[in-house]
Amino acid sequence: MTDRHLYDKHADTLVRALAAISERGYWSAYPESPSPRIYGEKAAAEGATAFQAYLDNRFPLDQPGTDGWIATEASPFGVELAVTYPHAEAGALVAAATAAMPAWRDAGPQVRAGVCLEILARLHAHVFELANAVQFTSGQAFVMAFQAGGAHALDRALEALAYAYAEMTRHPGEAEWEKPAGSKASAEPLRLLKRFHVVPRGIGLVVGCNTFPTWNSYPGLFASLVTGNPVIVKPHPRAVLPLAITVRYAREVLAEAGFDPNLVLLAPEAPGEALASTLAVRPEVKIIDYTGSTAFGEWLEENARQAVVYTEKAGVNTIVVDSTDDFAGMCRNIGFSLTLYSGQMCTTPQNVLVPAGGIGTDQGHKSFDEVAAGIAASVGKLTGDPARAVELTGAIVNDGVLDRLDEVKSIGEPVLDSRVVEHPAYEGAIVRTPAIVKLPADAEATYGKEWFGPISFVIATDSTAESLEIFRSTAGTRGAITASVYSTDDKVLDDAEAAALDVGVHLSCNLTGGVFVNQSAAFSDFHASGANPAANAALTDGAYVASRFRIVQSRRHTTS
């Protein structure tokens, strides 16, 4: 069964994805709207039913070395999950993955790409099931979970797969080398036949996060897998289900295709087990993809020396407000960015830098306080009606966010207080609206670090020039995934772009419509740059995939 039929089946998708990554225009392979007109009338209900069937049950995963069943999740929506997952020791997982590798390596890039594309298709066929799992573990509202956790995650997976495929196939599998006859050393041409093998690095370890269990895990998972590496998926203890579902269908497709399903393994950890640390320093683990806290990311970089380590960590995202020709649009856009998923995105803006003397707008001069109030009013409008609010904010992912919301009450001058919202559908859901706090420019000790969650600061600066200096300083020191600027002055936009280049942060300019700074589109936007402390890699570019395999050649003489 290790033939090319799955490659042939999905070749059109791959070809289109390869074009998309080189054009970087708009493209998506997996429709982001959960509309029944696209997915059919039954899809949503079937997905919900499939999700429900997992609850209060053993997750259907037949993995080697299972030594117990564990449940560690607690839904931000207050829903009782009680899914138990098969636990195994690191040694058993590593042994199973190692044994699975050679046949997968020898299958070659095309066969592997075909199987991985089939896994993506299978996951897409279960996208509603996946969306429910993401919603109830991460706290995202349903539509966002469907998009970020389903369709967009699959798009990012396909993007990474396309880069990896391009990298593996940029050289031919074989080449004839013929050196013309020289004057001395050889009277006849020298001929060699050379074979170039793509060989995997070893085991890939993917360490998932709580907020975006699929979106942040899929690129590394599929980039490592398609390049020949078995992958052990270590989910966040509070967001296991989305990756368990992923591993389930990956194993199903691998087995159908004639490969060892242990090429993809779930590694749920018992409370306090620190399984990620144990796995990360195993000599067989050669690639690690991690999203989460700076502390553990730095620990991995420091200690997992045998592996290539890709990390996405904390950052301080910034908006520089200089002037605007659409004050209402600006406030609406920023307000939406702060509200979406209660600011629990690595791309959510935190620091809004506004000149203390105010700004010029299409509505005339606006004072610093008026700008802060405009943004606050926009958030207020989006969150005024509980039923509408919760579809935007979702729920709070964990107590750390609540703790920070408490802490920020004693800091600065509030522009907007965080409110408790009762969720109309889930009475146990923990819902909070964004808090906005005014700070002076010299409060860098406060705003210079990440306050993950629905917390942002409107900071009064001397001037836009000082705003840009603060942006350089915080992004340079703490890193950033996103930055944006509002100005009607091309010089300011150019200065902001120069600052963004210097500190290596992607910049959005004058977003006032339906594009938000915290959203990045697969195949077009690079997510993170790898050029500042917030991440050491980007989704997705050549650097993200090229070190996941090596080329080993053999050569022999030919006569012709």
Next chain:
Amino acid sequence: MTDRHLYDKHADTLVRALAAISERGYWSAYPESPSPRIYGEKAAAEGATAFQAYLDNRFPLDQPGTDGWIATEASPFGVELAVTYPHAEAGALVAAATAAMPAWRDAGPQVRAGVCLEILARLHAHVFELANAVQFTSGQAFVMAFQAGGAHALDRALEALAYAYAEMTRHPGEAEWEKPAGSKASAEPLRLLKRFHVVPRGIGLVVGCNTFPTWNSYPGLFASLVTGNPVIVKPHPRAVLPLAITVRYAREVLAEAGFDPNLVLLAPEAPGEALASTLAVRPEVKIIDYTGSTAFGEWLEENARQAVVYTEKAGVNTIVVDSTDDFAGMCRNIGFSLTLYSGQMCTTPQNVLVPAGGIGTDQGHKSFDEVAAGIAASVGKLTGDPARAVELTGAIVNDGVLDRLDEVKSIGEPVLDSRVVEHPAYEGAIVRTPAIVKLPADAEATYGKEWFGPISFVIATDSTAESLEIFRSTAGTRGAITASVYSTDDKVLDDAEAAALDVGVHLSCNLTGGVFVNQSAAFSDFHASGANPAANAALTDGAYVASRFRIVQSRRHTTS
């Protein structure tokens, strides 16, 4: 002057190089024969004269921060060099390089590629001067110095430059993104114009080696430079001149093209200064390319945590002899490989594994001792006449090699003793012929580590299967740059290839003619794999270049 005219001038070369790296067949941009029919009647004499003019003189390099002039070289040919080089503190070099970076970054990939190609052309115009410098610092014989130190080094530089250029330009500089109108969020299409900037990582540090000062340094130097990074070149204290000449002409071209010449800086070190260690941990240094001892390579990987570190270290190269249909050709080929540059190549075979019971050949059965004697006789023939010998062996690069030649006398059973050869032209030259020693298979404590220099072991194994096990073990533990196998049995060749894949070592099969295991051809052969402990990168592939820069994007709305 920061226009595209140098790009246009060299575009054909770049296009051809880009084709070559994707085809991996034979191609070379710089003729390897120093024949006057190719380079003209005067080239050799002019090169020698230019080289002579450097001796006993201050090297013409006008660099910032010069605080003294130092001479650290001692020629293996016994020639008095006495070239003094401008010394500067790490801080001065880093400051100058940092200041040079922004304009170089902003010039973009095409302009940078044009300038770098012009540097290569300038170096090629001075290739005889370069060859003399490589000869008299490394101890290579002239023709080898011309080839490996001149033409082939330039080919490898161009190869790295082509990979880097391809990587920088695989995405467009700008793209329009238009998302079709959705049902809810947007009634109209969303349009953004996105700009993708290639941004350098920081300063590149190239740490050169004694034996191949140019060949091993050029790929990293040009890969870092063309991707926008200033480069500080720290030569080996005993092989400064080839890189000083390189830096001289690079600075000349940069200045002519309107750029800050401090984009390329020479950092010669005073005795005991350990300047490489100081530079390597500077926060501004973001890329390091190193060739040399395993100890310092591992120190760099361990300590230069702020940088991407590419290292080529020690390894144990192996030949597995199973059988042959050309016994004479095999012995001739292996003998040549051991003799070339007195075995002072990172690609020279060290361990020749032969079944104790002998092998089948076109000359009938040959005993283990006959195989060893056949190889020894081949070396003896190549080194019998001093005048011919020295043109192959060159001279011994340093006392470490002599010490090992002494040490090996007390080990195993000699098959061939190393001899002292008087150099007909340079009476101070230190010339030694190869030593070959017989060892049993259980002497892994001896043959399991690198004996850099003209030292090899013929090791008696139980069988070819055991030979392959020993190959797996030594290459897996200590690493290897090359491996080769001789067999008339396709099954053995396949087994050897499987072993080579498992331990990540490039394999040559049945080399009996004019191709040698220690030679790799730019644009076709990968040098090192990055898949075993001998090196963490290959020359050259996507992984070698992709992490030398990042992409930073900016996006703004467009209306159309």
